[in-house]
Amino acid sequence: MTDRSFARTDMEERYIAAVDLGTSKTALAVARVEGEDVQVIYYKEHPSAGVRYGYVFNPQRASEVLKEMVRSAETELHIRILQMVVGLPRYYIRQEIAKADVPRGTDDGRITREDVESLKNIALDSYPLDNPDKEIIFGAVAQSIETDEIIQATEEDVVGMISEKFTGYYKTFVGTRKSRSNIDNIFNDTGIALSKTCFTPITTAKAVLTANEMNNGVTLLEFGAGVTSVTVFQGGILRHYASIPFGAASVTEDIRLECGFSTALAENIKLAYGACMPEKLASMSEKIIKVVNEENGAEKDLPVRYLSEIITCREKELVEAMLYEIERSGMADTLRSGLVVTGGGAAMTGLANLIKEMSGYNVRMGYPLRKFTATGCPGAMETAAATVISMVMACKDDKYVNCIEQLPSQEPEEQVPEVEAEEPAPERPADALFDKEEFGPEQKPEKKKPAREPKPKKERKPSPIWTKLTGKLGDTLNTLFDDMVDNQ
Numbered sequence: 001m002t003d004r005s006f007a008r009t010d011m012e013e014r015y016i017a018a019v020d021l022g023t024s025k026t027a028l029a030v031a032r033v034e035g036e037d038v039q040v041i042y043y044k045e046h047p048s049a050g051v052r053y054g055y056v057f058n059p060q061r062a063s064e065v066l067k068e069m070v071r072s073a074e075t076e077l078h079i080r081i082l083q084m085v086v087g088l089p090r091y092y093i094r095q096e097i098a099k100a101d102v103p104r105g106t107d108d109g110r111i112t113r114e115d116v117e118s119l120k121n122i123a124l125d126s127y128p129l130d131n132p133d134k135e136i137i138f139g140a141v142a143q144s145i146e147t148d149e150i151i152q153a154t155e156e157d158v159v160g161m162i163s164e165k166f167t168g169y170y171k172t173f174v175g176t177r178k179s180r181s182n183i184d185n186i187f188n189d190t191g192i193a194l195s196k197t198c199f200t201p202i203t204t205a206k207a208v209l210t211a212n213e214m215n216n217g218v219t220l221l222e223f224g225a226g227v228t229s230v231t232v233f234q235g236g237i238l239r240h241y242a243s244i245p246f247g248a249a250s251v252t253e254d255i256r257l258e259c260g261f262s263t264a265l266a267e268n269i270k271l272a273y274g275a276c277m278p279e280k281l282a283s284m285s286e287k288i289i290k291v292v293n294e295e296n297g298a299e300k301d302l303p304v305r306y307l308s309e310i311i312t313c314r315e316k317e318l319v320e321a322m323l324y325e326i327e328r329s330g331m332a333d334t335l336r337s338g339l340v341v342t343g344g345g346a347a348m349t350g351l352a353n354l355i356k357e358m359s360g361y362n363v364r365m366g367y368p369l370r371k372f373t374a375t376g377c378p379g380a381m382e383t384a385a386a387t388v389i390s391m392v393m394a395c396k397d398d399k400y401v402n403c404i405e406q407l408p409s410q411e412p413e414e415q416v417p418e419v420e421a422e423e424p425a426p427e428r429p430a431d432a433l434f435d436k437e438e439f440g441p442e443q444k445p446e447k448k449k450p451a452r453e454p455k456p457k458k459e460r461k462p463s464p465i466w467t468k469l470t471g472k473l474g475d476t477l478n479t480l481f482d483d484m485v486d487n488q
Helices: 059-077 113-127 175-190 200-208 211-216 248-259 263-273 282-286 304-331 352-360 385-394 476-486
Strands: 015-023 025-034 037-047 079-081 083-087 094-101 135-146 168-176 193-196 218-222 228-236 236-246 288-292 299-303 340-344 363-365 404-406 465-468
Touching: 015 059, 015 385, 025 385, 025 465, 037 059, 037 175, 037 385, 059 079, 059 175, 059 228, 083 282, 083 385, 083 476, 094 175, 094 193, 113 135, 113 168, 113 465, 135 236, 168 175, 168 263, 175 193, 193 385, 200 228, 200 340, 211 218, 211 228, 218 304, 236 304, 248 263, 248 304, 263 288, 263 304, 263 340, 282 304, 288 304, 299 304, 299 385, 304 352, 340 352, 352 363
Parallel strands: 015 083, 083 193, 218 340, 340 363
Antiparallel strands: 015 025, 025 037, 079 404, 094 168, 094 465, 135 168, 218 228, 228 236, 288 299
């Protein structure tokens, strides 16, 4: 039996609850954190509602699903979830490149890690948006840092340098403000505070890719139900991101339309018998699936080979769109570590081989790196859980993220029958001059709760001078297909 007791230890213990609001499923994970030890103690999935392309369009329906999942987790773990970490949508994202100049005096001393982090935080807070009423910054990634003596340096390179010039070149990711406000509405309806938001292309990459892969050049392909994303790394830095507005749900829809099944039946058949590359199915391609309609009793035969042909046709379209984005990044020839495939749709049989055959790159499956334990939660180790687990790992070092309150034990106390008896009056000690009652009831000292350690105030930094280097680099829906048509 899995031990899920909440025994206190000498080390400071925190709990992180994270949720991934996906198109087809909502995933909830709870983890216990003690120092560097992360233990996932709860992981469950539930069919989503009110979410399309990873974007919450109906907060009421989405909140009903989240409420049910929270109740289930609280009952099973005997806890109360007060806060949660959530991921931002991966679609409707625009990229922009700009530089930020921060004035520094001769007395400012060396550039510290805090200065580098402060510049990134300022980038998130003060970047000039085209339409601030409808847009919001989802994330910012430093492409290079420039000082008096060096250009195109990394953040690690400039720490410790003395320079009056401090310029950062950033790739900013701009999303819609409405998508963020809809997430806020979900948590308002649920009665849970929003602890932190994560731009999941960054967190998922850190949870799935190794440092060597990101340094040598790698592309992370994340197959979701409604959105498929492409994230290119080179030199340990995110260099390009794009999202494609179709995914595994499109495969299910193709099966439904071709075979005349319901969506639920098409999804079940895909999960049970679906595979890519029908020419490599061997004896399996000769088998036939007999499907019985429960309403009218009619039977229908579905050859496994025909099912594979339907799936392969859509998967090829997805892979071609991904390869186009890799070429568009300008780094197709520098991906020494190849491609890594993750997400729920990555589990399709034969998909990795199809990508390898079409691209020529080495391909591996992107399971979460073994930096945590998940006893009793086998689903947390699968590609479908990579996003929600990545948010847990991204918050493990933030001591202010503590999402859970432990409830008192519900074990019944032994009832002792009350016996009324007259208590004899206490005798006054021989050396006492007065009775205690003559001075009123005894006042016990009031117990005070220890005060919470306040968050350190951030030192106010000079405002950066922003210069946009390029315009809008990619509404990924419009530019993807327009450019493909122009090149034909």
